[in-house]
Amino acid sequence: MAEPIPIRGKDAAESGRRPGRASSGPYLYAALRDQIVRAELAPGERLSEAELGERLGVSRTPIREALGRLRDDRLVEVRPQIGTFVARISPAAVSDAQFIREALECTAVRVAAELADSESVAQMEENLRAQERATDRIDIDAWQLLDDTFHRQICDLSGHPAVWPVNERAKSHLNRLRRLSLSMPDYLPTMVEAHRTVAEAVGTHDPDGAEAALREHLRAVLREVPRIREQHPDYFEEP
Amino acid sequence: MAEPIPIRGKDAAESGRRPGRASSGPYLYAALRDQIVRAELAPGERLSEAELGERLGVSRTPIREALGRLRDDRLVEVRPQIGTFVARISPAAVSDAQFIREALECTAVRVAAELADSESVAQMEENLRAQERATDRIDIDAWQLLDDTFHRQICDLSGHPAVWPVNERAKSHLNRLRRLSLSMPDYLPTMVEAHRTVAEAVGTHDPDGAEAALREHLRAVLREVPRIREQHPDYFEEP
């Protein structure tokens, strides 16, 4: 069990009290989700509300708010009177997340290809260049952020800002898988290339091409599941 | 402002304390969402955590849990230190919900058409007959439940149980719209007919037909927006 949980930006804990102001729930949710996705909180690990609160400098109340959202995401499992645990990877949940993500993003990318303006395309290309730099540095953290941004751009280009939050929740499960893929650096150039193919199809207003390229790209992650399961059997559900 | 909020099944309040047991949050969430969808809690209406808790026989804590989820759904708006309000209808949010729903359900119905077995088709037909009976009685409440069940069947037939919860959250916004459509009884037979068309396409394993029929059906609700807005301008956002 991973013991030390240094919270990334410790702003929440350090900013002291900000009573009566905006809730710290969203921040705590994002921080904990990030730690779960990065497997700093390992699948199956027990989480203590009291301990998390102590570590993050808040009481159980906002911790519980964050854990509730993570429970809705199925990233943690709360067993009343027993404990809260980081959810083990469920192949079924991964498949569900893949289905949702594919449905949303592939629909979004079609719209994006139809009505993307030159500015949006330029932004995607800028992001792609940053991805290449991160790939050269083998900076997985930076690349992951850029990947999220890239897919968010696709979703936002659909003109429906509510799509990304839903997609992000599904993507978490797949991001966690990718994190565990030790040989991921090998795949980074491949993924950037796939991104570029999608972006080019969007830029040339080719919905069919964009959808096909994106679908193929999204499914690539899923193919890694058996290998990852072999490497980390204890991180998976025991059905 | 509608004042009396008699909770439908008062089980939560009547079952007395059940401390240390399962959380009442999910129940409260469903109950409040239902009241919002039915416009028993009117768009723009102020909600008091304390008052809701008193009315439902619980403290603010579980009420806040339910309101937090409703806030994620964008069905309520929480303004710190000011108040919590039933969200007014936002055409943008409705459009977003429509996009998400269309993407998910249309993808699901294709899979459903491909691998629906005879038992599933029989269940859908049974549901359709119940819809017809509810239509004859002009029992909108019963019909709404059957409508949810019908669309849930489609989602579940995709083999991905996580799809429906996501779809349900988007559907809430559209259900609320339909509730406000005073002339809805006129549309009930039309909708049942549309459902039947979808079900038949699923039964004959016709993905393209099923998707087309479902998409057309889903978009029907959206066309009502301008008329509803005319009838209830105060229920809409003031952009």
Next chain:
DNA sequence: GCGGGGACACTTGTATACTAGTATCCACTT
């Protein structure tokens, strides 16, 4: 009559106290 200022009632956010259920572990019995 009109305008301004302050008390006050109310809000959400947070911290803490309490309840009841669960698992573990150790002492005791057989």
Next chain:
DNA sequence: AAGTGGATACTAGTATACAAGTGTCCCCGC
């Protein structure tokens, strides 16, 4: 020695107390 029962140290769910910010409304002064 092995098995069983109970004390105990946890857990999450709930209720309540407190903090801090916001808007209203009334009273006072002009």
